[in-house]
Amino acid sequence: MELPSTHLQNASDQIATLPGIGKKSALRIALNLLSRNKEEVEAFLKAIQGMKENVRFCSTCHNISDDLECSICSNPKRDNETLCVVEDVRDVMAIEATGTFKGKYHVLGGVISPMDGVSPKDLNIETLIQRVEQGSIHELIFALSPTMEGDTTNYYIFKKLKDHSLVVTTLSRGIAIGSELHYADELTLGRSFQNRQPYHGAK
Amino acid sequence: MELPSTHLQNASDQIATLPGIGKKSALRIALNLLSRNKEEVEAFLKAIQGMKENVRFCSTCHNISDDLECSICSNPKRDNETLCVVEDVRDVMAIEATGTFKGKYHVLGGVISPMDGVSPKDLNIETLIQRVEQGSIHELIFALSPTMEGDTTNYYIFKKLKDHSLVVTTLSRGIAIGSELHYADELTLGRSFQNRQPYHGAK
Numbered sequence: 001m002e003l004p005s006t007h008l009q010n011a012s013d014q015i016a017t018l019p020g021i022g023k024k025s026a027l028r029i030a031l032n033l034l035s036r037n038k039e040e041v042e043a044f045l046k047a048i049q050g051m052k053e054n055v056r057f058c059s060t061c062h063n064i065s066d067d068l069e070c071s072i073c074s075n076p077k078r079d080n081e082t083l084c085v086v087e088d089v090r091d092v093m094a095i096e097a098t099g100t101f102k103g104k105y106h107v108l109g110g111v112i113s114p115m116d117g118v119s120p121k122d123l124n125i126e127t128l129i130q131r132v133e134q135g136s137i138h139e140l141i142f143a144l145s146p147t148m149e150g151d152t153t154n155y156y157i158f159k160k161l162k163d164h165s166l167v168v169t170t171l172s173r174g175i176a177i178g179s180e181l182h183y184a185d186e187l188t189l190g191r192s193f194q195n196r197q198p199y200h201g202a203k
Numbered sequence: 204m205e206l207p208s209t210h211l212q213n214a215s216d217q218i219a220t221l222p223g224i225g226k227k228s229a230l231r232i233a234l235n236l237l238s239r240n241k242e243e244v245e246a247f248l249k250a251i252q253g254m255k256e257n258v259r260f261c262s263t264c265h266n267i268s269d270d271l272e273c274s275i276c277s278n279p280k281r282d283n284e285t286l287c288v289v290e291d292v293r294d295v296m297a298i299e300a301t302g303t304f305k306g307k308y309h310v311l312g313g314v315i316s317p318m319d320g321v322s323p324k325d326l327n328i329e330t331l332i333q334r335v336e337q338g339s340i341h342e343l344i345f346a347l348s349p350t351m352e353g354d355t356t357n358y359y360i361f362k363k364l365k366d367h368s369l370v371v372t373t374l375s376r377g378i379a380i381g382s383e384l385h386y387a388d389e390l391t392l393g394r395s396f397q398n399r400q401p402y403h404g405a406k
Contacts, residue, residue: 004268004295008254010253028223038255045251064237070207
């Protein structure tokens, strides 16, 4: 579909580069922005520019932050001995939303994936090893996605740290709470049998 | 979910105001923009700003245009006697993509919808009546959505123009080409019976 304006075309093409936005949605979004008044569009652009200019990555854990150190790393109430390794800042937010983890994080910024050209040196693995070498960490929790790439990354880090006396754990896999047994895939159901837990009666 | 940076939060909130983008998608888009290099983000912002500053609306038909008059209105090969009334610039693009219509357009900018606070004076109806009053238009084609609001708008314009000698038509409704009969809704199937066409054999 040919657009009647090159400026509209440019904006629409740029919007279509965003994740999850196709050509039709991009045009819809461009026309929506076009129909807004000048101040609204300026606020929109300024918010993105402000984010790009001001957001930093925590120098310790690589989580997103407004300051040099993120609010989790600088919180004295958080447990310094437990470190949770995640792929992405969104994983930090998801785990924080559960309210169950009181330790600190290390954001890798991805997982090892030779297919996508992501090698260990593209990830924040070196700084993770440095944190472990400082000696205060007692337990390392792998919370990467249960994919081939996630497992590869777990194993790579595990091997790198094998000379340190660390408890290394990984999140439990099993049937999701509230889901029906017969909808679970074979791998998950199989794993949940292997890792079955003692039953303590109703809680 | 609380975001770890107010700048990220602002950008994410602004992105979530776009049509079809929820909170989770907005965060995904914000993080994607954050991971891009500076030049890419600048090009993105510039394209939207450029669109907002430079796109005009054709003074005749209200279609989107880079110039004072759009490429359709200023095209001497287009038929001046046939005017197609549409709701939105996207409808112009969709009809142009069919390649079957050689007349000109008039973009209303919406349909009459008291529920959404859209009254006739919010739409480009006055300029439509002026174009008809200039006398060169022979046929007016209503190509609005087949909704209550679209029908109301058709009827409003029809009444306003009843003293002019105009052929007024509307797009045919019926079973979509390539779709199966038993999937058509009752209204559409009923209408396609009422408006059945003479059969001319294979074309």
